[in-house]
Every structure is written in structure tokens, then in C-alpha cells.
Amino acid sequence: MLLSSLSIFSAPGRDSKGAHILSYAYHPDISINGDSGFTNASGVVWGSGTSSDPYIIEGWDISVFQIYGIIVTGTTAYFTIRDCYIHHGGSHHYGIYLNGVSNATINNNTCLGYYAGIFLGSSNNNTLINNNCPDNSEGICIAYSSGNTLSDNNCSDNGVDGIYLYESNNSVVSGNDCSHNGRGGIYFESSSNCSLSGNQMRNNSAYGLWIQSGSGITIWNNTFIGNNGANETFYASHIQAFDGGTNNFWNSSGTPHGYGNRWNDWTSPDADKDGIVDKPYTIWGSAGTKDYYPQIIPPIAASSDLVFPILLTAMTVIASVIIVTFIFLRKRKGEKVEHPLLIDESNNIKGINNQNRIPSKGFHMEDERRIGLIPRVIVQGMMGPKEYGILVTNKRSILVLETSSGTTIGAVLGGAVGAAIAGALSEKKETDYMNSLPSELAHVKGNLVIRHANISKMELKKGLSGFKLRFEVTKDGDTAKVEALLSLPGELAKQKKAEGMKTKEAMSEYAEKIRRIYEQALSPEILQRVEWKW
Numbered sequence: 001m002l003l004s005s006l007s008i009f010s011a012p013g014r015d016s017k018g019a020h021i022l023s024y025a026y027h028p029d030i031s032i033n034g035d036s037g038f039t040n041a042s043g044v045v046w047g048s049g050t051s052s053d054p055y056i057i058e059g060w061d062i063s064v065f066q067i068y069g070i071i072v073t074g075t076t077a078y079f080t081i082r083d084c085y086i087h088h089g090g091s092h093h094y095g096i097y098l099n100g101v102s103n104a105t106i107n108n109n110t111c112l113g114y115y116a117g118i119f120l121g122s123s124n125n126n127t128l129i130n131n132n133c134p135d136n137s138e139g140i141c142i143a144y145s146s147g148n149t150l151s152d153n154n155c156s157d158n159g160v161d162g163i164y165l166y167e168s169n170n171s172v173v174s175g176n177d178c179s180h181n182g183r184g185g186i187y188f189e190s191s192s193n194c195s196l197s198g199n200q201m202r203n204n205s206a207y208g209l210w211i212q213s214g215s216g217i218t219i220w221n222n223t224f225i226g227n228n229g230a231n232e233t234f235y236a237s238h239i240q241a242f243d244g245g246t247n248n249f250w251n252s253s254g255t256p257h258g259y260g261n262r263w264n265d266w267t268s269p270d271a272d273k274d275g276i277v278d279k280p281y282t283i284w285g286s287a288g289t290k291d292y293y294p295q296i297i298p299p300i301a302a303s304s305d306l307v308f309p310i311l312l313t314a315m316t317v318i319a320s321v322i323i324v325t326f327i328f329l330r331k332r333k334g335e336k337v338e339h340p341l342l343i344d345e346s347n348n349i350k351g352i353n354n355q356n357r358i359p360s361k362g363f364h365m366e367d368e369r370r371i372g373l374i375p376r377v378i379v380q381g382m383m384g385p386k387e388y389g390i391l392v393t394n395k396r397s398i399l400v401l402e403t404s405s406g407t408t409i410g411a412v413l414g415g416a417v418g419a420a421i422a423g424a425l426s427e428k429k430e431t432d433y434m435n436s437l438p439s440e441l442a443h444v445k446g447n448l449v450i451r452h453a454n455i456s457k458m459e460l461k462k463g464l465s466g467f468k469l470r471f472e473v474t475k476d477g478d479t480a481k482v483e484a485l486l487s488l489p490g491e492l493a494k495q496k497k498a499e500g501m502k503t504k505e506a507m508s509e510y511a512e513k514i515r516r517i518y519e520q521a522l523s524p525e526i527l528q529r530v531e532w533k534w
Helices: 409-413 415-424 438-442 490-498 503-521
Strands: 030-033 044-046 055-058 060-062 068-075 079-082 085-101 104-107 110-121 127-129 138-143 149-151 161-166 172-174 186-189 195-197 200-202 209-211 218-220 223-225 241-243 321-330 370-381 384-393 396-404 448-451 455-463 466-475 478-487 530-533
Touching (some): 396 438, 455 503, 466 503
Parallel strands (some): 055 079, 060 085, 085 110, 127 149, 186 209, 455 530
Antiparallel strands (some): 321 478
16 A cells, blocks of 8 residues: 555645645656556555555646646556646647546546646546646547546636547536537537536537537536527527437436426527426437427526536526625724624725725736636525625625515524525516626625635534534734525435435535635635635
């Protein structure tokens, strides 16, 4: 067994207890040929190569102008490559390259600046999960392979395709974000018997999903927005998907009907209000296929739809509930004052009647990027609950006011019950998160802003009452504490129950998605102030 304590190595990543360490150590390119190649010298930090104790390669910063950042060939041992930053190796090269490999898990790596961020060739039964592969020609490329799973990866902003499969059968492609690519979101060629569900394909230059050839592919519960020049009005010249294969299915089966996909240019009519557009969506291509059950927003719940790695339009949001209590602590002359907190668009911390105003300085938003959306929170104030959506960017968390309760019943009852009743009695507005700039939302009256640079402490913790998300924000001696209790959304709870998953396990999975959003949104310095406890 290889060494199991990172205290012996220079590589960060996780400590001996498995705690997440968000920093990297430099390492030259890694080459492993055969199971005997898994050694400490080749970047392995621990493990014995079994399913219960896989070899671990993690925590490395690899940036060398070589053909491969990491190459593994001819192995059957179990191994994991995780938490690595592999970047800028050359436009004709590969970030992670596996050939003739099985039993690999590629998890939570960033691979950018290559021909392919991650490449699998002649490799079967591997898992690629939660990787970030932008700014390549191909985000993830799979060829001559079978039985691989690609889940919850970000494959956006690539020169050609987000995900490309060539002669690769029996693949599962789920929960990935493949948007803003130079050709297609997901491209299939000569690949069959695959499953695609819960993927987001937005604003790709050509088709969101392009099946050049292949058969027996099932495509359902995916979201297509703005691909091939499409907008909210359907035009036959801007159909968002192409099928040149045979016997592919663009919806699931079921009673009384199956479920198809969501198309932003095909949302009506729905005369019987069953959530399915009454007319099928035509798919371009020689197959002559159709999505016979295109879904109306909101979608049926899937785990990958719940908290988006990258922002989707608010129309595709699935409601989640977070009960939030704000406590303001003024640390001045030993005084402790508690009252509702407001944080304005300049991140001024204010009390009631605009007291204790703290001006913001040097806050520039030119490089602000959307990271994710937590679709619904309930802020419990003295005058009753208000509903917000939280737009998370790389600079701040913007609480966008969606409803303001016209009743004080929620305040009287308190807790989740009061929030739910007040929500039912409130008039909801819809925010176009897709087309609204963060700077615009931050300046809307009633919206609140938490500037990430001012976070002094943050934790997502499992307690006796459930998962709690806590922020501590400090500015010039004043401190604000924000506490949020997470509640598993009803539709997701039903789905997980049907799958046989216990509520505690489903909550842990949900909290993990929120963790991933903030790991992308917060800087390494701020992340050192964050604790994930469950």
C-alpha cells in the first residue's frame, strides 16, 4: 500500500482524514504505463489499487508544454484522479489521456487549454464526474470505448464541442453543462445504446445535441436553450437538435405518457395542463424523429436539475426551500444589537433606518461571471417571510426578491410551515436570470447582496435539525451572521424515495451540489475560511 498521509508529500488535496484542501502543488507531467506504474514517483499519494482502496492522484498543478498532462495506459487497477489543475499544455495536446484503461474515476479536475481537456480511448467502465473542461477544442472526447459514465461535468466554452463521443457505446451522459461551444453541445458519431438525461445545452453555435450517426440512444429530460440561433419563437431554420441515426428515442416511456425534453422555442400549447406540449418537437436530420412529449417548464425533478453548476433560466428552476434568519451583531463599545440585516448593492451593511452604513471601495465587476443559481430561499424577517432566488457569481451572492408576503401569518406561525403558507398567499414575480446582468439585479430595490470578499467565515454543516448554511460577513469592525436551514424540495424528495434513497442520503447529495457551486464561486483565500461538515 502506498503512503496514506499527505503530510509526507508536498501535494495538497485532502488530508489523512479526507478533508477537502483547496490548493495545488506543482508537478511535472505524469505518465503511467500498466498497473506497476502507479508509484509515489508518478504522482500517486496513496492507495493499493483495489475498489475499496484505489490509487489516488490528486492535488497537482500541471502546466507543461507536453503532449499529455497526465497519461495512463494499459491498466485494470482501480484509481482516481481528482482535484488537479491541468492547464495550458498546447492546442494539439491532451490534459488527461486514458488509453486501454478500466476502473478509473476522474473527479473534480480542471482541464483547460488543450485539444481535449479529457480523452478516453479504448477504455471501458470508467467514471468522469464533476470536472471542469472549458477553453479546449473538445471539452471531453471519448473514442472506441464502452460503458463509461459522464456526469455533472462542465464542458462549456470550447472551440468545437462540449462532449464528443465516437464509436463509444453504452455510455451514460447525465447532468452535464455543455453550453456556449463553437459547434455542438454534445456530438455523437457511430455511437449506440447510450442514455442522455438532465443535461443543459445552451447557446451552442450549431446544435445542442448532434447525433451524426448511431442507434438506440435515449434522450429525455434535457434542457435546450438558444442553440443554432434559436430564440423563444420557433423557426424551422433554427431547430436545436440533429438526428442522423436510426431508432433513437427523444422521450422516455410511461403512463399516461412519457417525458421528453425542454425547449425554449417550444412551450405551448398545453390545453390539458399536464405539463406536456400538445404538439411534438421536430428534430432535424435524416432520422425524421420527434420529441413526442416536450416538457413545459417547470420540469420533472432530476438531481442534476436541482442546483445548477452553471446558471439556467429561472423558468427551469425547481423550488427548494431555505429558511433564513439574519442576526446582526455590532461590535462597537462592547454592544451587541440584534435586528434584521440588509446588505445593499454596494455591500453596505445597514441596520434598520439605514444606520451603520459602511461604504464599499474598489469593487469592480468587469470580470464577474455567473456560477450557479439556488432557485428559492425564504428570508424570515420581522414582518413575515420574503422569497428570494440566489444568483451566485464569482464575486457575490445576489438575493433577488421574487415575492413579498402580503400577510403576517407566516411571521405568526414561523418556521417552514409559516413560510409555506405565506408563500401560497403571495404574488410571485418571475425574474429572467438568463438575460439579466448581475449588476442589474444587484441594483434592483429590495434585492440583497453578500460580497464574497467580505466573508470572514462560512460553513455548510449537518446539525440536529438538518443542514445549515452559515455566513459571517465582516466589514470595518461590523459583523453580520446569516444562517440558512436547507429543506429537501418536495419533487426531489419523491424522486429519491422512489429510487429507494433515504432522506438523509438525499439531503447530503443536495448539500453537495450547493458545496460545488460555492467551491467554484469563492476564491482560494476565502475557501480556506469555509468548512464542510457532514
